[in-house]
Structure formats: C-alpha cells, structure tokens
Amino acid sequence: MEKLATRGRPREFDTDVALAEALRLFWQKGYEGTSLTDLTDAMGITRPSLYAAFGNKETLFRRALDLYEKDKLAYIGEAVEAPTARAVAETLLLGSVDVATGGECRGCMGVISMVGCQSVEPSIRDDVNARAESAKQLIVDRMQRAIDAGEFAVPTSATAITRYLLALMQGISVQAQSGASRSELLEVAESALLSWPSR
Amino acid sequence: MEKLATRGRPREFDTDVALAEALRLFWQKGYEGTSLTDLTDAMGITRPSLYAAFGNKETLFRRALDLYEKDKLAYIGEAVEAPTARAVAETLLLGSVDVATGGECRGCMGVISMVGCQSVEPSIRDDVNARAESAKQLIVDRMQRAIDAGEFAVPTSATAITRYLLALMQGISVQAQSGASRSELLEVAESALLSWPSR
DNA sequence: GCTTTTCCATACCTATAGGTATAGAACTTT
DNA sequence: AAAGTTCTATACCTATAGGTATGGAAAAGC
Structure with a gap:
C-alpha cells in the first residue's frame, strides 16, 4: 500500500502513528469538522508532508476508516x-x-x-x-x-x-x-x- | 417573538415560509453543512434580510428546531x-x-x-x-x-x-x-x- | 405630500477552508 | 565525497465561510 522508498531521505514521522492521530480527530469531530490545520497540528507534521504521505483529505479519511474497521x-x-x-x-x-x-x-x-x-x-x-x-x-x-x-x-x-x-x-x-x-x-x-x- | 413593525415599509417575504425552507435545509444538510448562501438561495431572500429577520445563523437554527419540534x-x-x-x-x-x-x-x-x-x-x-x-x-x-x-x-x-x-x-x-x-x-x-x- | 422608518440590493470585510509551488536541507546509494 | 532523491518549511493560491456597511427605494404615519 505504502510505496516505501529505498532511495532518498527517509520520512521523519511514523505514518501509522500519524494515521492513528487522524483517526482520533475524524472520530471526534467528523469529516467536515476536521480541518487540515487540525490534522497537521495533531499529527505533528506539515501540510505538504501530509499530502505526500496520504494524498489528500479524502484518502486520509478512507485510510482512517480502514484503521477503524480493523481496530474497532x-x-x-x-x-x-x-x-x-x-x-x-x-x-x-x-x-x-x-x-x-x-x-x-x-x-x-x-x-x-x-x-x-x-x-x-x-x-x-x-x-x-x-x-x-x-x-x-x-x-x-x-x-x-x-x-x-x-x-x-x-x-x-x-x-x-x-x-x-x-x-x-x-x-x-x-x-x-x-x-x-x-x-x-x-x-x-x-x-x-x-x-x-x-x- | 417577532417584533412586528407598524411603521415603515413592511417585510416583503413571509418569515414562516422562509423558516420552513431553512428547516428543510438544516434537516437535509445539517447545521454546518448549510451555508448562508444555501439558506438565502432557498429562502429567496438576501443576506441582510435574513439577518434582520432572524439575527444570525445560530438563532435561525434554533428557530428551525422549534418549528421541527412543533410540527414533527x-x-x-x-x-x-x-x-x-x-x-x-x-x-x-x-x-x-x-x-x-x-x-x-x-x-x-x-x-x-x-x-x-x-x-x-x-x-x-x-x-x-x-x-x-x-x-x-x-x-x-x-x-x-x-x-x-x-x-x-x-x-x-x-x-x-x-x-x-x-x-x-x-x-x-x-x-x-x-x-x-x-x-x-x-x-x-x-x-x-x-x-x-x-x- | 413630506418625513420617517424600514426594507432590499450590492458590494465588501476578515477568517479559514483545502490544496500547492518553491526552495533548501537531509539522507541513501554509488 | 558526489549524485541523486525525497524530505520539510515557508509562503502562497483560490474559493468560500459567516457577517456587515452603505445607499437608494418603498411604504407607513402625520
């Protein structure tokens, strides 16, 4: 799923941890109630990092739903x-x-x-x-x-x-x-x- | 509830009709999902008219809830x-x-x-x-x-x-x-x- | 008919939304 | 060490959010 890069600078944050944080926010505030600023603040990453790692808000939400289904x-x-x-x-x-x-x-x-x-x-x-x-x-x-x-x-x-x-x-x-x-x-x-x- | 003005130009729209339309929107799209533009378009009135008649979005929503409780x-x-x-x-x-x-x-x-x-x-x-x-x-x-x-x-x-x-x-x-x-x-x-x- | 009050229309304000361009720093491979 | 990638940081973009100032038009009371 995640194209793990072998070359170049490695990602500085753990996408699983970041995704778990995103799930928490979407769960508490809903899809529309959660802004990108909310997300990047809570995940501790910047906006471009979020887009590089997850595509956009919608795919991030889907990934969060996947995690939710699996865990909960x-x-x-x-x-x-x-x-x-x-x-x-x-x-x-x-x-x-x-x-x-x-x-x-x-x-x-x-x-x-x-x-x-x-x-x-x-x-x-x-x-x-x-x-x-x-x-x-x-x-x-x-x-x-x-x-x-x-x-x-x-x-x-x-x-x-x-x-x-x-x-x-x-x-x-x-x-x-x-x-x-x-x-x-x-x-x-x-x-x-x-x-x-x-x- | 409605301070009905005896002097001056009377309101050109029916607040009850407008409120019913607002209720429809809030019901279908939720509070945050309903924008002022949605509201004014559906109610057929302008933004200042809405504010003059209902105060602001929040009080309009409460009025819509009142109507909902009474009717539904x-x-x-x-x-x-x-x-x-x-x-x-x-x-x-x-x-x-x-x-x-x-x-x-x-x-x-x-x-x-x-x-x-x-x-x-x-x-x-x-x-x-x-x-x-x-x-x-x-x-x-x-x-x-x-x-x-x-x-x-x-x-x-x-x-x-x-x-x-x-x-x-x-x-x-x-x-x-x-x-x-x-x-x-x-x-x-x-x-x-x-x-x-x-x- | 004049004054006063209230309305409506337009245009605008600030804040924030989602999303991106650019550039420099940092790491891996060779 | 050099080259090649991919990262992060900053700054910015357009669209839209809720809300308002202003000015002219319309209807009421006197």
Whole structure:
C-alpha cells in the first residue's frame, strides 16, 4: 500500500502513528469538522508532508476508516462466529457499547460518518454506506442460518432481525455521543437481550 | 417573538415560509453543512434580510428546531398519553418511522443535530442536548407510571426501557438517512414490538 | 405630500477552508 | 565525497465561510 522508498531521505514521522492521530480527530469531530490545520497540528507534521504521505483529505479519511474497521469493528466479525443468534446479538450489543464508550472517542465512527457525510461529496458518502452495507450483510447471513436452524420462536426474517439489531447499536452510538455512560448503555443492551426472541 | 413593525415599509417575504425552507435545509444538510448562501438561495431572500429577520445563523437554527419540534415531534407528546406502555412504544416507534421517511427529508433532525453538532459551538450542542433530554424525561416519567402500574413482566427500570426505546428510534433515523425504506423500518418497529416486555 | 422608518440590493470585510509551488536541507546509494 | 532523491518549511493560491456597511427605494404615519 505504502510505496516505501529505498532511495532518498527517509520520512521523519511514523505514518501509522500519524494515521492513528487522524483517526482520533475524524472520530471526534467528523469529516467536515476536521480541518487540515487540525490534522497537521495533531499529527505533528506539515501540510505538504501530509499530502505526500496520504494524498489528500479524502484518502486520509478512507485510510482512517480502514484503521477503524480493523481496530474497532473486529467484534462484528467475531460476533457472527458465535454459536447462537442470541450469542451473536449479545456480542454485537456489548461490543458496540465497548467501542462507543471504551476510549476517549464517543460513539461509533461509522454512525458518525453515515449521519454526518450524507451531504458531503458523494464519493465519501458512497464509501461509508458501502462499508456499512457489507457489515450488515455479514449479520444478515448469520441470522439466516439461525432462522434455518430453527432458533427463532416467533417467525421473523433475517433482514428484519438484523436491522433491529443494527438500530440498537446505532442508537447506542448516538446516546454515547450525547454523553450516556457505559452502564447506562449496558442497560440498553440488557433490555434488548432480556426480550430477545430466540431461545 | 417577532417584533412586528407598524411603521415603515413592511417585510416583503413571509418569515414562516422562509423558516420552513431553512428547516428543510438544516434537516437535509445539517447545521454546518448549510451555508448562508444555501439558506438565502432557498429562502429567496438576501443576506441582510435574513439577518434582520432572524439575527444570525445560530438563532435561525434554533428557530428551525422549534418549528421541527412543533410540527414533527408532536407524536412524542401524544405517545405518552397512550393507555399502556406497549401502546406508548408503538406510537413512538411508528411515529419515528413516519418522521424519518414521511417527507423529502430523511431521518430525525434531532438525531442529525446530536451527531453532527458535537464538535460545533457549545451553545448549539447544549441546546440540542437539552431538547433531547426533555423529550427523554417525558418518556421516563410515563414508563415509571407503567412500572408502578405493574405493566412489566420482567423487572426493569424506567430509564432503561426509555433508553432502549430511544435507541431504536435513533437507529431508525440513522437507517432512514442511509437509505432504508419505510417498509424496512416498519420491520424494525415490528421486531421490537413483537418481543416487547410488557403485557 | 413630506418625513420617517424600514426594507432590499450590492458590494465588501476578515477568517479559514483545502490544496500547492518553491526552495533548501537531509539522507541513501554509488 | 558526489549524485541523486525525497524530505520539510515557508509562503502562497483560490474559493468560500459567516457577517456587515452603505445607499437608494418603498411604504407607513402625520
């Protein structure tokens, strides 16, 4: 990905560290709310260095999303490995609480980007929506397997139960952003799990 | 609220119409995503007219929020009048689907503002959060009455069940923004109601 | 009809946005 | 050590942001 130069003066900063810092900013302030000055200040590099290393603001944002998915959304991939639909739901809900309240950044960056980037350049919006869609598909497929296995008492559809779960996760993110505590959000997850419709 | 001038040349535009147009824009593009040029173009007035009529962008936004609450969030006030907690939940969930997919603007403006204004001037953020908090309190009080009336089978708390409901409504809004259809969102509401924990 | 008040239109202000040209310094390879 | 790269620093570019000064036109009250 990174064309690592063998000749010439080597880069003086660590792109991984810089990218992590960019992620922090985009997560906290959103794509449009984060200016290049914010970025270069926090990353400790100058404007031309940023452009040489990352192209432009949009590709930097995409790289930050990549890092976010890898570091923070791993729980989704793990969740769909769980043995039952109920266990999947539990992992997803608790995972979203963890991400939304675990660090210094509140809420899920995906949700923040989905809500905040609808009026932004289509290329970014489409990218964000596509990422969300592929995560959704993972869960839909898993839920379909659970339905086929007869796990659900009430008749339902894989897409319906998935959208229901995602709605809760998204709501958890929204509330985390407006200041809800970890324990308050765990109550939300528990409420959902208490009346979860599969055995 | 509006100091209506008796002397001098009367205003040539209808402030209510103009405000409705401003609401549309803020709803679609968010506070920061809506520029004064966007506003004046859509409202059909000039910049000084906007400032004379509404003060500045921030107060215009607050006025738009007022209008939004009055026109679009009335269902919340109606919901808490419903006879049972289950009926309250049903009214809230279906109402949020209606608002999120009813017109040309997708999602709930409150959610959009909560997510989009966290990094914006504190005065706006605090206002948005306060509005959300007061709506929440309405539901908490109603749920407490339902608990006191013994409506819930499973032991729960008014704040937990309220946050759970709000999470669903917020998730519905997020999904509406990223393109979910009305019928898809109705599935979310139905999924929640099918396993609603009160009789 | 005159005065006064308020409106609208144009043009402008400062600050900041994202992005880049230029030039010199620093490092690697040969 | 010299040559060849690629870095960083500074300064700048254009576009747009929110907001305002100014002047002339229009409608009300007297």
